[in-house]
Amino acid sequence: MTDTQTISVTVNGETASAAVPVRQNLVDFLRNTLGLTGSHVGCEHGVCGACTLEVDGAMVRGCLMLAVQADGATVTTIEGYGDRASALRAAFIDRNALQCGYCTPGMLASALEYVEGGGGADRAAIREHLSGNYCRCTGYQSIVDAVCDVIEGEGS
Amino acid sequence: MKAAEFYYERPASVAEALALLADEERDATPLAGGQSLMPMMNFRLAQPGTLVDLSALEDLRGITLSDGMLRIGAMTRYVELVRSGAVAEHAPLLAMALPHIAHAAVRNRGTIGGSVALADPAAEMPALLLALDAQITVQSAEATTTHGAKDFFLGMYETALKEGELVSEIAIPVAAPNDRFAFYELARRHGDYAMAGVAVARRDNAHRVAFFSISDRALRAFDAEEVLDKGGSVIDAVAALAELPYSGDLNAAIPTKKHLSGVVLTRALEAL
Numbered sequence: 001m002t003d004t005q006t007i008s009v010t011v012n013g014e015t016a017s018a019a020v021p022v023r024q025n026l027v028d029f030l031r032n033t034l035g036l037t038g039s040h041v042g043c044e045h046g047v048c049g050a051c052t053l054e055v056d057g058a059m060v061r062g063c064l065m066l067a068v069q070a071d072g073a074t075v076t077t078i079e080g081y082g083d084r085a086s087a088l089r090a091a092f093i094d095r096n097a098l099q100c101g102y103c104t105p106g107m108l109a110s111a112l113e114y115v116e117g118g119g120g121a122d123r124a125a126i127r128e129h130l131s132g133n134y135c136r137c138t139g140y141q142s143i144v145d146a147v148c149d150v151i152e153g154e155g156s
Numbered sequence: 157m158k159a160a161e162f163y164y165e166r167p168a169s170v171a172e173a174l175a176l177l178a179d180e181e182r183d184a185t186p187l188a189g190g191q192s193l194m195p196m197m198n199f200r201l202a203q204p205g206t207l208v209d210l211s212a213l214e215d216l217r218g219i220t221l222s223d224g225m226l227r228i229g230a231m232t233r234y235v236e237l238v239r240s241g242a243v244a245e246h247a248p249l250l251a252m253a254l255p256h257i258a259h260a261a262v263r264n265r266g267t268i269g270g271s272v273a274l275a276d277p278a279a280e281m282p283a284l285l286l287a288l289d290a291q292i293t294v295q296s297a298e299a300t301t302t303h304g305a306k307d308f309f310l311g312m313y314e315t316a317l318k319e320g321e322l323v324s325e326i327a328i329p330v331a332a333p334n335d336r337f338a339f340y341e342l343a344r345r346h347g348d349y350a351m352a353g354v355a356v357a358r359r360d361n362a363h364r365v366a367f368f369s370i371s372d373r374a375l376r377a378f379d380a381e382e383v384l385d386k387g388g389s390v391i392d393a394v395a396a397l398a399e400l401p402y403s404g405d406l407n408a409a410i411p412t413k414k415h416l417s418g419v420v421l422t423r424a425l426e427a428l
Binding site: 002003005022023025044045046049052058059060061063064065066068069109110113114127128129131132133 | 157158159160161162163164166190191194195198199207209211235255258259260261262264265345346347
């Protein structure tokens with residue numbers, strides 16, 4: 001038995017239709033069917049945040065949502081944030097806020113949600129908002145620096 | 157780490173959802189926000205025959221005020237509670253606790269009804285509802301029943317919910333001006349499941365003390381409540397926690413849970 005359903009999803013501005021196994025999670029669909037490998041898969045149980053991406057305007061765990069649940073939804077991944085994330089991208093580079101880069105797509109997604117939500121340059125509040133995203137390289141300090149820079153309008 | 161096979165349905169009405177859940181051959185499980193169920197399915201701890209996705213059921217969403225109760229539809233997402241002025245005004249204890257319930261990306265999907273129906277012993281929501289004397293309404297194809305929170309949470313992942321029933325609404329008595337609330341939890345990482353936590357309410361000099369993550373379920377500390385009702389000290393209230401049915405978990409063994417329950421209660425009472 002493999003229950004399959006046809007879904008139609010708008011991903012990074014383009015509509016994609018595909019038959020998906022209902023057990024397939026959204027991030028696997030994006031990576032394996034659409035070839036959008038920017039969203040990373042870490043723990044597959046919602047703890048690490050590497051798969052964080054945007055569905056209908058909210059940042060969610062791509063591993064905790066089925067692809068079939070995204071039928072009719074608008075999905076934006078790291079490949080599609082474009083100008084929305086340009087200041088954050090530059091600040092991440094300036095501040096060395098990524099080393100291996102594995103957590104970066106999810107980290108950037110969470111940071112983008114914080115910045116676009118009008119969050120202040122309050123380090124504790126930034127840490128709280130990013131607490132669902134593990135980074136095993138940077139120690140987080142430089143990531144918080146980068147988010148602060150963007151909010152304070154500094155950096156390149 | 158991939159979920160086992162299942163069938164998927166997204167009913168358009170509550171009646172349709174209840175009919176699917178009542179069909180014993182389907183071995184159906186409701187899918188609310190999925191933020192706990194999906195991990196359990198990925199670990200193969202849960203292997204439903206059919207997932208009944210409740211996300212299209214607008215009737216189960218929304219926050220309204222009536223008869224002195226704040227009524228929250230079961231499919232209301234945590235993020236909606238965070239943004240709700242009515243929750244901040246009428247259920248300040250919820251507002252205090254929400255920043256500690258998982259992480260932003262999980263709050264964007266997770267639902268209040270899902271948390272109540274699952275009854276994870278480490279989840280905040282069951283304890284919050286115990287502290288608030290909330291009511292939990294469940295629907296089946298035959299009937300609608302309302303339970304008091306104190307009669308709803310029975311054990312580890314065990315509730316008064318029967319096969320074929322759905323949690324439809326949570327109702328919380330609105331806070332009066334003189335009511336006092338406090339919430340405190342200890343977690344290794346902000347937003348992770350707590351190692352111990354407590355919700356405290358004082359209404360008309362009657363105390364409610366509800367713990368989570370120290371036992372097989374969220375539970376009220378009746379002895380400590382009695383101490384506080386009689387005007388006893390924080391130290392006496394903590395001493396009255398000795399007989400709670402503690403159980404250990406991956407984070408901490410029973411002696412640690414006992415110690416931490418006193419710590420969180422002390423800190424909550426200092427903030428009350």
